[in-house]
Every structure is written in structure tokens, then in C-alpha cells.
Amino acid sequence: MIKKWLRKEISDRIPGVGFDILMPSEDMLGDYSTNLAFVLAKKKGISPIEAGKDLVEELLGDKELGKKLRKIQLVPPGFINFYLSEDYLRNSLVEVVERGEKFGNSEPGKGVKINLEFVSANPTGPLTVGNARAASFGDTLGNILEKTGYQVTKEYYINDVGNQVDKLVESVKLRMKELKGEKVEFGSEMYQGEYIKEMAQEFLDKKIPEGHVRAWAINAMIDKAKNSSKKMGVEFDEWFFESKLHESGEVEAALAELESKGFVIEEDGAKWLKINNEQKAVLVKSDGSTTYLLNDIAYTKNKFGRGFTSTINIWGADHHGDVVRLKTGVAALGYDPDRLEILLHQLVSIKEDGEIQKMSKRTGRFILMDDLLSEIGKDAIRFFFLSRDLNTHMEFDIELAKKQSKENPVFYIQYAHSRLNSIFAKTTNNQQPTTNDLDLLKEKEELRLLKDLVRFPEVVEGVAENYQVHNLGQYTLNLAGDFHKFYEKHHVIQENDTELQSARLLLAQGVHTVLRICLNLMGLSIPEKM
RNA sequence: GUCCCCGUAGCUUAACGGAUAAAGCAGCAGCCUUCGAAGCUGUUGAUGGGGGUUCGAUUCCCUCCGGGGACACCA
Numbered sequence: 001m002i003k004k005w006l007r008k009e010i011s012d013r014i015p016g017v018g019f020d021i022l023m024p025s026e027d028m029l030g031d032y033s034t035n036l037a038f039v040l041a042k043k044k045g046i047s048p049i050e051a052g053k054d055l056v057e058e059l060l061g062d063k064e065l066g067k068k069l070r071k072i073q074l075v076p077p078g079f080i081n082f083y084l085s086e087d088y089l090r091n092s093l094v095e096v097v098e099r100g101e102k103f104g105n106s107e108p109g110k111g112v113k114i115n116l117e118f119v120s121a122n123p124t125g126p127l128t129v130g131n132a133r134a135a136s137f138g139d140t141l142g143n144i145l146e147k148t149g150y151q152v153t154k155e156y157y158i159n160d161v162g163n164q165v166d167k168l169v170e171s172v173k174l175r176m177k178e179l180k181g182e183k184v185e186f187g188s189e190m191y192q193g194e195y196i197k198e199m200a201q202e203f204l205d206k207k208i209p210e211g212h213v214r215a216w217a218i219n220a221m222i223d224k225a226k227n228s229s230k231k232m233g234v235e236f237d238e239w240f241f242e243s244k245l246h247e248s249g250e251v252e253a254a255l256a257e258l259e260s261k262g263f264v265i266e267e268d269g270a271k272w273l274k275i276n277n278e279q280k281a282v283l284v285k286s287d288g289s290t291t292y293l294l295n296d297i298a299y300t301k302n303k304f305g306r307g308f309t310s311t312i313n314i315w316g317a318d319h320h321g322d323v324v325r326l327k328t329g330v331a332a333l334g335y336d337p338d339r340l341e342i343l344l345h346q347l348v349s350i351k352e353d354g355e356i357q358k359m360s361k362r363t364g365r366f367i368l369m370d371d372l373l374s375e376i377g378k379d380a381i382r383f384f385f386l387s388r389d390l391n392t393h394m395e396f397d398i399e400l401a402k403k404q405s406k407e408n409p410v411f412y413i414q415y416a417h418s419r420l421n422s423i424f425a426k427t428t429n430n431q432q433p434t435t436n437d438l439d440l441l442k443e444k445e446e447l448r449l450l451k452d453l454v455r456f457p458e459v460v461e462g463v464a465e466n467y468q469v470h471n472l473g474q475y476t477l478n479l480a481g482d483f484h485k486f487y488e489k490h491h492v493i494q495e496n497d498t499e500l501q502s503a504r505l506l507l508a509q510g511v512h513t514v515l516r517i518c519l520n521l522m523g524l525s526i527p528e529k530m
Numbered sequence: 531g532u533c534c535c536c537g538u539a540g541c542u543u544a545a546c547g548g549a550u551a552a553a554g555c556a557g558c559a560g561c562c563u564u565c566g567a568a569g570c571u572g573u574u575g576a577u578g579g580g581g582g583u584u585c586g587a588u589u590c591c592c593u594c595c596g597g598g599g600a601c602a603c604c605a
Contacts, residue, residue: 020546035548038585048585077585079549122605163604270603285603292605320534321600346535347599388543393536393598404542406568407555415568423565466546474544477553488561488570495564508565530568 002068003458006032006082009065013058017043023455030073030081031451037078048078056080089450090438096453096510101517104457108464109150115303116142118314119229120157123221124168125193127228127369129396130316130348135369136385136523137345138314139234140469143521148464153308155238156225157299160218161246162292167191168221169214175200176213195224228369233378233523245298251290254298254333255283263332273329281325293322297329300340310339317344343467345390350398367398376405379524383410386522387473409477410524413515416480416487418530420512423492427505437499441507445486452479453510456517476518483511 003021010019019036037052044051056074059065065072071083096103118138121131142152159165171190175197178184190196199220208216222239229236245251258264258273265272269286273293283294303311315322323344327337350367372381375398384401387409388394441450452475459475462468492508494501519526 020548022546022548024549025545025552026549029549033549035586038548042585075549077549124605159605165605167604268603272603282603287603289603291603295605317535317599319600319605322605323534344535349598384542391535392543394542395598404555409554411568412554415566419566419569426565462546468546470544474553481553484569485571487565488567491565493565530566 001457001461002032002084002454005068006034009059009062010034010036010055014040014055024079024081027448029075029079030071031084033079033081035079037074037080041078049074049076052078052080084451084454086442086447089447089454090441092454093438093441093450093506093510096513097506100513101520103513104460104517105147105149106457106461107149108461109145109148111151112149112309113151113153113307114145115153115155115306115308115311116145116314117155117157117311119225119234120159121225122159122164123218123225124164124191125221125366126195126224128366129350129369129372131228132232132369132372132381133345133348133385133394134314134316135229135232135234136382137390137469139232140382140386140472140522141312141314141463141467143523144460144463144469144472147460147521150464153237154235155240156229156236157240157242158218158222159242159292161242161295162289165214165218168196169217171196172199172203172217173210173213176204179204228373231373231378232369233382240299242295242299245295245302246290250302251295251298254301255290255294258283258297258329258332261332261334263329273325273332275325275328293325293329296322296326297333300326300330301333301335304335304339310341312341312343314343314345317346320344343390346393348394348396350396367396372398372401375402379410379414380405380408382523383408383413383473387470387477389468389470411530412484413476413480413519414524414527415530416483417512417515417519417526418528419487420483420508420515421528423505423508424512426493427501437503438506440500440503443486443490445482445489446504446507448482449479449486449507449511452482453514456514460521472518472521476515476522479511479514479518483515 007021011017014036017036017039019034019039022033022035024030024033036055037048040051040055041048052074056072059072066085068085068088069082070085071081073081073083075081099105116138118134119127119131121127127135139154142154145152167189168191171186174184174186174190178186179197179200199217202220203213203216226236226239255264255271259271263274264283265274265280267280270282271284272280273283274280281293282291284290300311323342326342327340330340331337384404441447456475459471463471490504492501492504494504516526
């Protein structure tokens with residue numbers, strides 16, 4: 001990890017100064033650089049060039065540094081640029097190939113248990129595009145956290161209690177009556193989707209007694225969710241039922257604890273959680289039933305009780321108002337609210353006839369994850385979501401998405417991987433790459449690829465810290481692009497130069513390895529041929 | 531009314547407060563007699579408006595404009 005190493009080398013020499021290690025976009029400007037001279041200049045009241053001079057001279061005098069760096073330069077307006085030595089880059093390639101799929105594994109998360117909760121859609125309808133966004137993101141974030149040493153449990157919370165499920169059950173029962181020929185009023189507050197009718201028909205065929213419709217309906221919805229998730233390439237470790245919290249008395253216990261600690265006020269026959277001087281939120285309704293808030297507080301306590309160091313919840317942005325409430329509740333129970341991290345993703349809306357429509361399970365207006373999967377495919381969907389920031393607002397135009405799926409950059413990445421396979425398949429003259437002739441790797445495109453590979457562990461650790469999962473997608477695209485450029489210009493297979501072929505084969509293996517790791521982290525398939 | 535998010539090239543998106551704002555698609559001009567043209571090369575083209583902080587602002591602050599979302603005894 002060059003970045004950390006540089007930071008240490010610098011701060012050891014100049015303690016007490018805050019600075020950044022940057023990665024310039026232009027090769028000319030170095031592989032890494034620092035703005036330290038600007039910071040120092042300000043502190044001392046001198047020019048950045050003046051301020052950086054001593055440090056650069058000191059660094060240049062250090063022979064140890066010279067093993068990794070070939071050049072250190074102080075350039076106007078005051079950046080200090082570092083250039084990696086070619087030998088260092090070549091030697092790193094050996095590590096990539098030797099570690100294989102484990103390359104980039106690290107341990108900042110060692111011993112930390114994370115509960116990563118995502119999708120958690122109400123079991124009242126099929127999963128939709130919005131859920132696909134959370135699924136793609138959550139699954140990949142989990143994979144990356146695991147690669148950096150965290151122990152991750154991917155969890156799906158099922159709200160199998162409350163108004164919404166009651167309505168679902170009611171809707172199914174009504175449709176069943178309707179199918180039996182009874183005249184029913186099917187109000188607009190009922191769930192309108194076709195799947196309700198299908199369930200009703202199925203339950204009639206199976207002669208499910210009315211008293212069991214509830215359990216059957218919930219189970220059917222969960223099965224649907226499991227199925228869709230699986231097709232998206234997401235396997236949850238834990239499906240957690242809200243009803244469990246009620247049955248075990250954990251909800252009541254949480255309430256009692258909040259009350260005893262003085263955070264609960266009673267008003268209008270309901271019980272409220274004090275948020276601050278102006279705000280309060282209902283915990284127990286006047287009819288005695290509990291709200292999602294109290295349930296969620298009990299749920300979070302339950303997670304901590306299960307030994308998780310922290311919990312990361314991925315929610316749609318429409319729940320942003322709930323963040324403060326839940327954190328307040330959790331803090332009231334005496335937990336550090338920072339142990340509860342809530343990531344919000346902006347909503348995915350549907351564009352229909354040029355109009356933006358809000359998706360709603362109740363009205364039956366939504367794009368299903370399953371439809372998307374069959375029309376566009378898992379890889380294109382996942383990469384579509386993974387290459388965008390969570391804060392990006394998306395208007396999903398399914399026609400456009402279908403058109404664009406053929407041009408989805410994911411194929412660009414997979415193609416690079418297939419091309420590598422072709423190369424390996426052609427080198428049947430059983431030549432195994434050796435590490436002897438790596439000096440032969442000196443073309444611009446080769447060095448570019450080496451730098452990409454060296455940077456990979458930093459990208460992974462970066463995402464594990466800042467949750468900017470799309471950085472990985474961007475990195476992978478970049479790596480694939482650099483490989484395509486190399487491929488056009490230089491040949492791996494060299495009939496008359498076995499040393500060069502050997503060196504390039506090793507480079508090809510390095511790229512192949514990292515591409516596979518990236519594709520796996522993002523849950524994308526790895527076609528050997530295309 | 532209060533709060534959150536967004537506004538970057540014709541379109542979809544990038545850019546820890548850093549250097550000449552980066553890609554893909556679309557457009558234009560080229561490249562298949564050597565590992566796969568799902569590729570490569572060249573080219574046109576952008577930070578919504580106005581202030582401020584800073585050595586330096588797409589990024590932070592204020593304001594205006596435009597868009598999305600939340601402000602329930604629904605979850």
C-alpha cells in the first residue's frame with residue numbers, strides 16, 4: 001500500500017501537519033503526489049516551493065525510498081510528485097500472481113462483526129427496481145467488507161406484522177371470495193397487483209382454510225423475494241422476522257427500558273419518544289399497537305445483542321426522516337449511535353409516457369425486479385446500479401434501459417477477460433511464465449497496467465472505508481480499458497522471443513486475476529467466452 | 531413552511547478541497563493478411579445563475595432557478 005507508506009514516510013519527517021496523498025490523473029504529474037507544501041507554506045507564511053524544498057531533499061537522500069520511487073519532484077505551484085520505480089512495479093506483479101484470488105485481501109476489519117441489512121422490502125408485493133438498486137449495492141458492499149477482513153452478515157428484515165401485511169392478507173381473502181363468486185367491494189386501499197389474484201387462485205386450489213391464509217400469504221411473498229434475490233445473485237445469510245421480536249418480548253422490553261430511562265411521554269393516549277424539544281415520535285399507538293419505530297429500536301438492540309459491532313442499514317431516501325428517530329431511540333438505550341450506520345440511496349422512479357411516476361406497491365404501478373432480470377439480465381442491471389453513486393437520482397425508463405443494456409459497459413469488462421482467456425488458450429506450447437525476464441516489461445501500456453494492479457488494494461480498502469462502491473466499478477472499467485489498449489498495440493504471444501512472451505504472460509495473468517476478483521466482488525458473471 | 535438529495539458534453543455517469551474536469555453512448559474521420567473489431571486511434575462537445583471562504587472550488591457556505599423525496603397514532 002503505497003499510499004499509507006508515503007503518508008507515514010512524510011508524517012514521520014514532518015509531524016503535526018495535515019496533508020493529503022493524491023493520485024494525479026496525468027502520468028506526467030507522478031503516480032502519487034502530496035499537497036503538503038501548500039499546508040506548510042500557509043503555516044510558515046512562505047511560498048509553497050520554499051516550504052517543500054527541505055522535505056524533498058531529505059526524501060531524495062533516503063536510499064530506502066529509492067527502492068520504490070524513481071523520482072521525487074517539487075513542481076509549481078507546489079505539489080510534490082512521486083514516481084514509482086519500474087522495478088517496484090514489476091516485482092509487485094509477482095505478488096499479484098502468487099496471491100491469486102486473495103490479492104487485495106487485507107485486515108482492517110479483523111475481529112469486527114457487521115450486520116449489513118438491505119432490501120428488507122415489505123412482504124406485500126414483489127421486489128422492484130428500487131429493491132434491485134439496494135440489492136446490488138448491499139451485496140457488493142458486503143463482499144468488499146469481507147475482503148477487508150470484516151465478518152459480515154447479510155440480513156433481510158421481514159415486516160410480517162402490522163397494517164401493511166394485514167392489508168395484504170385482507171386483499172387475498174377478498175380475491176378468494178371474489179373467485180368463489182361472492183360479490184365483494186375491492187377498495188382502492190387494497191393491494192391491486194395481479195399477484196394477489198394469483199395467490200388467491202392458488203390458495204383456493206389448495207383449499208387453504210381462511211385461518212391459514214395469513215401464514216401462506218406471507219410465506220409466498222418471502223419465497224418470491226428469495227427467488228428474485230437469488231436471480232440477482234444475492235444470497236442473504238439471515239432472514240429476520242419482525243414477529244420474533246414481539247413473541248420474545250423484546251419489543252416490550254425495549255419500551256420498558258425507554259420508559260424507565262425517562263425518554264417516553266404519554267399524550268393523547270399514545271406513547272411518544274422524545275426526540276428533542278420540538279419533536280416527538282409515536283412508539284405505541286392509542287390502540288396499543290407498536291409502531292415501526294419501536295420495533296426498529298428493539299430490532300437494533302437485538303442486533304447488538306447478537307454480538308455485532310455495528311449495523312449498516314441501507315434504506316431508500318424516502319426514509320431519511322426516520323434516521324434521526326431511530327438513532328435517538330438507540331442512543332436512549334445507551335448505545336453509541338455511531339454503531340448504527342444508515343446509508344440512503346435515492347429513489348428510482350419510473351418514466352412512463354414522458355411522465356415521472358412514483359412507484360407504489362399498493363397501486364400496482366412498478367417495474368418488477370423479475371421483469372428487469374428477464375429482459376436485461378443480472379449483469380447489466382447490477383453494473384448499471386454499481387457504477388453510480390447512491391445519491392444519484394434515477395429515472396428508470398425501461399425502454400431506454402433495454403436499449404442501453406446492449407451497450408452496458410459490463411460487457412466491455414467481460415470482453416477483456418475473455419480476450420485474456422483466448423490468449424492463454426493459444427499458448428499451448430506449455431510455456432509457463434517465469435519471473436526472470438520482467439525487465440522486458442517496459443512499454444507504456446505495460447507499465448500502465450502494472451500501476452493499475454498495484455493500486456487495486458487501495459481501491460478496495462477505500463471503498464471499505466467510504467462505502468463509495470461505484471469506485472470499484474470505475475476502477476474495473478479503467479483496468480479493462482487499459483488492457484484493451486495494451487492488447488491492440490502489443491502481442492503477448494511471441495513466436496521468436498520466449499523471454500518477452502513469458503514476461504507478458506505473467507502480466508496477462510495479473511490482469512486476469514484482478515479482473516476476476518473485481519467481477520466476483522460485484523457479483524457479475526465471468527463468461528470464459530463471449 | 532421545515533428538512534434531505536440532485537443539477538457536469540446532445541444522453542447516462544466520474545472526479546479524498548488540488549494541477550489542462552474523466553469515461554461510455556450518440557456524431558464525424560480512420561484501423562481487421564499476426565493473440566477475438568463486444569476492440570483500438572483521432573475528433574466535436576460540459577461544471578444551472580449570482581455572491582462568498584481558500585494559495586486553489588464541480589466539491590465547502592449563502593442566495594436564486596429547476597427537479598426528486600420526507601415532514602402520519604403507514605412501514
